[in-house]
Amino acid sequence: MKKLIFTWIMMLVATLSWAQKLSDTLSGERTGKLQIAAFGGLSMPMGAYKGDVGRAKNGYHAGIAIDKYFKGNNWGIGVDARFLNHDIRKFDSVFFSNGYIATDYVNHPSFQHIGVSIGPSYKAALGKLDLEAFLRGGVLFQGFPEYTQSVFINQAVGPALNLFDNYYTNNPNRITKAWMGLGGFRLSYHIDKNWGVFVQGDYLRTFGKNFGGDSSEFHVSGYQQKKAITSADVFTIKGDKITNLSDFYEEVPVSQRTFVQAVNVAAGIRFTFGSKKRQAPVKAAPVKKAVAPVVSAKDILVVVKDKQTGLALSGVTVTISRNGGDEVSVSNSNGEAERIKSAQRGSYQIKAVKNGIAAIPVAISDIDFDKSGALIYKEIYHDDPRFTLIGETISANNNAKLPGISTVLTNTGTDKNMSQISDGEAKFVYQLDQQSDYNVVANQAGKFSQTEGVSTKGLDRSKTLYVTLKLGINNLDAGAIFVLKNIHYDFDKSAIRPDAARTLDNLLNIMIQNPTLRIELSSHTDSRGKDQYNMTLSQNRAQAAVNYLVSKGVERSRMEAQGYGETRLLNNCGNGVECSEEDHQKNRRTEIKVLKY
Template sequence: MKKLILVVLAVLITGLTWGQTKEDSSPNNSGKLQISAFGGLSMPLGDYKNEIGRAKNGYFGGLAIDQYFKGNKWGLGIDARFLNHNMRKFDTVFFANGYIAPEYINHASFQHIGVGIGPTYKSNFGKLDLEAFLRGGVLFQGFPQYKQSIYVNQAVGPSLNMADVYYTSNPKRITKAWMGLGGLRLSYAINNHWGVFAQADYLRTFGKRFGGDSSEFHITKYNQKKGLNATDVLNVKDNQITNLIDFYEEQTITQKTYIQAVNVGLGIKYTFGAKRKIAPVAPMTKAVAPPATGQPKDILVVVKDLQTGIALSGVTVKISRNSIDNTSISNADGQAERVKAAEKGVYQVTALKNGIAAMPVEIGLADFDKSGNVIYKEIFHDDPRFTLIGETIRANDNSKLPGIGTVLTNSGNSQNMTQISDAEAKFVYQLEQQSAYNIVANQAGKFSQTESVTTKGLDRSKTLYVTLKLGVNNLDAGAVFVLKNIHYDFDQSYIRPDAGRILDNLLNVMFQNPTLRIELSSHTDSRGKDAYNMRLSQQRAEAAVNYLVSKGVDRSRMIARGYGETRLLNRCANGVQCDEDEHQANRRTEIKVLKY
C-alpha cells in the first residue's frame, strides 16, 4: 500500500512539473494547470451497500491534476483517491444450546485506492467555474475477511464451532478492478490562483476480472429457512449437527458485487499561470410569470396520530399534482414543508411512517374558493404500536453519548431489533401492545444495565410515546457495576430464567471484549448468621459464573466471590432496624473489571 501511494504521488508530481514546463516554454499558450485536494463523504450503492457488501457510509480523499488546453475549456486530468467504507457488523444470536457469532479475521472495512485519467470540461461564470470530468483507471481494492459460525455448548469445556454458515470467499483479499469515475466540481475563485470548491462524483468498478484476478467481492452462505430463537435446540451427533437442515438450505450459494459509491466533498485548488480573466456576465432579464388560472394559495399539511391526536414528526409527506410531488418530512409540530403559492387545482396528500401509510387526503378546487390565503389540511396516521424514544447517556454524568449500538429484545418471543443512536444520542423503536422488552447497549468497550420497558397496562388511545434513558459505562480497569434485577429464590443459589436474561447481556459483553477479565460477586443483607450469608453468597456467585461458562465463556476470565454481609452499602448492620427497601439495596450482584 505504501509503495502504491508513493507511485501515485510520483505520477502527480511528474504531471505538475510537465505542465509548468510546458506553460513556461509557451507564453502564447493560455491553457492553465491546476492541482486540487479534496475529501468528504462516500456513500455506497446497490449490492455493495446492501446484503452482499454490507458497506456503510465512509469517507474519501485525494488529489487531482488538470491540464487545460488553449482556451481553458477542455483539458486532461489525473485523479488519485483513497476510499474507506466500514461494514455493518453481525449481531450475536443465541439459541437454547449455543449461539451464532461473527469472527473478523482482519479490519471490518473496505479500503480502496483509485487512480484514473480522462477529459475535463470547464465553463466559466465570473468567479465561478463549473467543471465536468470523466476518468477511467484502476481501483486497487482491499476487502474485509470474516465468517459467521454456529457454536454449540458442551457439557464440559468451551463451545465448539460446528459450522460456518456465512463467510467471505474472495480468491484474493487485495485485488484490482477497472474503474469508471464521473462527476461535477463547482469552484469559487478567492484570487488569481487559489479557489475552493464543492464536488460530487460517481465511482464504479466493472469487468469480472483484472488480469488473472477476480474483480468482485465474494461471499458464500447457506440460505436460512427460518431464524434460530432462544428456544431452538441444535442436535449434535459425532460432531455433526443432525437437524441443521431444519434451519438452513443444504447447499451454499456464492454472491458477488461490484464496488460503487457516490462521493460528495469539499476541496481547495491552486491554478498556475496568468491572471484570471473574468468572463462578462449577461444582464439578467426579468422572468415573466405565466398567467394565473386562479387565486394561488399556500398549502399547509399537519400529520397527527389517529388514536391520540398528537402531532407526528418524521413522517414522509407527499403533496402531488400532475405527477409532480412536493415531498418533505414533518417537523416536531407535525407540519410538512409548506407549498407556497400553489396554483388552483386538485392535489393528493399522502403520508408514510414505519412502513404504514396514512389514509390519503384530497385538496379540491373548492378549497381554493374559500376565504383566506392558506389551505390547511390534517392527515391522520394509524400505527397501533407505541413508540419508544430512547437516549444513550454516560452513566457517570448523564451527558449525551451518540453513536452507541442498542439491542431491543421482545421478552415474549425473543426477537431482537438493533439500532445505533444518532448524532443527538436518540434511538427509536416501535413497541407492540401488551408486550415486555429488554434493552441493552451493544458495543465493544461499553457496558449498560439491562433495562426493562413494557406496554402492558398502557392505553394506546391515551399514550403514544414511551421514553427511556440508557446509561452506558466504559469498561475501565477497576470499575464496579451492580447487575440490576438479578434475583434468587429464598435460600437458593440456582439461576432463575429472569436472572438468566440479565446474565445473557453480560455474556454478550464477554464475547465482544475477549480481553476482559472480571470478578463476579454476590452480596447479602445483614439478616441471618454471618457464616451462612457468606456461604450462600459464594454459592450464588459461583452459580452465575457457571452459567456463563455453560454458554461458552472461558472460566479463567472470571473469579467468583461471595462477600456475605461484609460490604453493606448503607447503615443496615446487625441489630439495626431497617425497612425492606434498605435491605434490598444490600442484596446485589456486582461485576468488577479486573483487566481490559
C-alpha cells in the same frame, strides 16, 4: 449504451417519417394524425422479479410515445421510449453473539431500465374521448443492482472480519439487454383541437435468456439457511474459517434468476399535430357575463397527527402529488410538513408514511382554492397501534450524550430482537407492541450498560404515544465495579432463574465481544440471618452465575466467583438495626468488577 439508444430512436423516427409520406401519397391529403404523448406514473413489479429473487419494490416510470395514424385515424404505428426504476427491498441486519450478518450494496440498490419499442396502434373516437390500444416490441436496456450479504465476526481489536458470503448477486453483466414486449390501453380527453390529457395502463416483460451473447436475466445465488440465527448463537472460528457453518447453512448454494415484468399505470399530456375536423352548428356569439375572479394559487400546509391521541407527529414522510410530480418532506416536531408556497390551482393527493404504515390519503380539489383565505390547511391522521420508545444513550457518570452506540431491544415474550445505533443526537427509536415487556441494552465492544426494562402493560394507547428511556453507558476500565440489575434468586436458593438469565445473557455478550476482559462476579446479602449462612449462600449464588456463563462458552479462567455475604453493606442496616424492606434490598445485589481489560 447511449449511442445504441440514440441509433434505435433515430431508426424509429425514420420509420414514422416514411409512414407519414406513404399515408399522404395514398390518401391525397393529410388525414392521418401524428401525436406525441409524455407520461409518468407507478410501476408495479410482478412474479419472481417482485418476489424473493428480484426483491423489486413498486417504483416509477416515465417516457414519451409517438403515434402516427393513417387514413381514417384508426390504425397506425407507434414508438415508445421509457425509463423504469424499481428500488429493491433491502435485507435486515442480523446480530448473533460474536458477530452480525450485513449486506454490502455495491451500487445503487435498484433496478434501472430504459425500454425502446415499436408496434401497431388502434384508436376509437368516442366524442371528446379517444380509446387507444397499442402493442409494442423492442429492447430493454437493463441495469441490475449488485450486493453481497456476508457473515462478519467481531474482533477484539479492529473491524469485524468478513468470513463467509451467504447470499449474493452473480450477474454475468450488470448492464445488459433483453427483448421486451409491451401492450396496453390509453384513454384520452380532448382539451382543445391539439391538446389532451390521458391515463393509461400497460404490461411490460422481457423474453429470452440471452441477447447478443449476454445474459438477459437477473441472477442471484445463496446458501439456504437450515435454522433461524438468534442473538444467542455463536459461530465457532478457527483461523479464518467458521467451523460450525454447516449447522446454519446448506453446503451448496442455490442459484436463481428472473426476467423483468411489471404492470404500469400512468397519466400524461398529449399533443396532436394539425386540426381535428369536427362538424358543429354555427351559434351566435354568447353574451359575456361578469364572473368572480378565480384564485389560481395558494399556500398548502399539511399537519400530521396521531389518530389515537391527536398529538402532532414528527418524523413522518409526507408526499404531496400532482400530475406525477411529488413534493416530499418529513414532518417537524409540530407535525408540519414543508409548506408549499403559491401552489397552482388543481387537484392534489396527500400521503403520509411512518414505520411502514401509511395514513389514509387526503385530497385537495378546486373547491379548496375557492374558499376564502390565502392558505389551504389539511390534517392527515396516522394510525399506528404501537407505542414509540424514544431512547437516549448517555454517560452513566455525567449524563453526557453518547452518539453512535449500538443498542438491542428484546421482546421478553417472543425473544425477538431488533438493533439500532443511536444517531448524532444520541437518540434511538423503537416501536413497541401493546401489553408487552422489553429489555434494552448496549451492545458495543468496550462498553457496559444495565439491562433496562420497558413495559407497555397497563398503558392506554388512546392517551399515551411515547415511552422514554435513558440508557446509561459505562466504559470497561480496570477496577470499575458495576451492579447487575434484575438478578434475583428464590428464597434460600442459588439457582439461576429465567429472569436472571436474561441479564446474564447481556453479560455473556459483553464477555464475547471483549475476549481480553477478566472479571470478579460477586454476590451480596442483607444482614438478616446468620453471618456464616449469608456468606455461604452468597458464594453459592456467585458460583451459580459463573457456572451459567461457563455453560454458554465463556472460559472459567476469565471469571472469579466471590461471595461477600453481609460484609459489604451499602448502608447502616447491620445486625440488630431496624430497616425498611427497601433499605435491605439495596444490600442484596450482584456485582461485577473489572480485573483486567
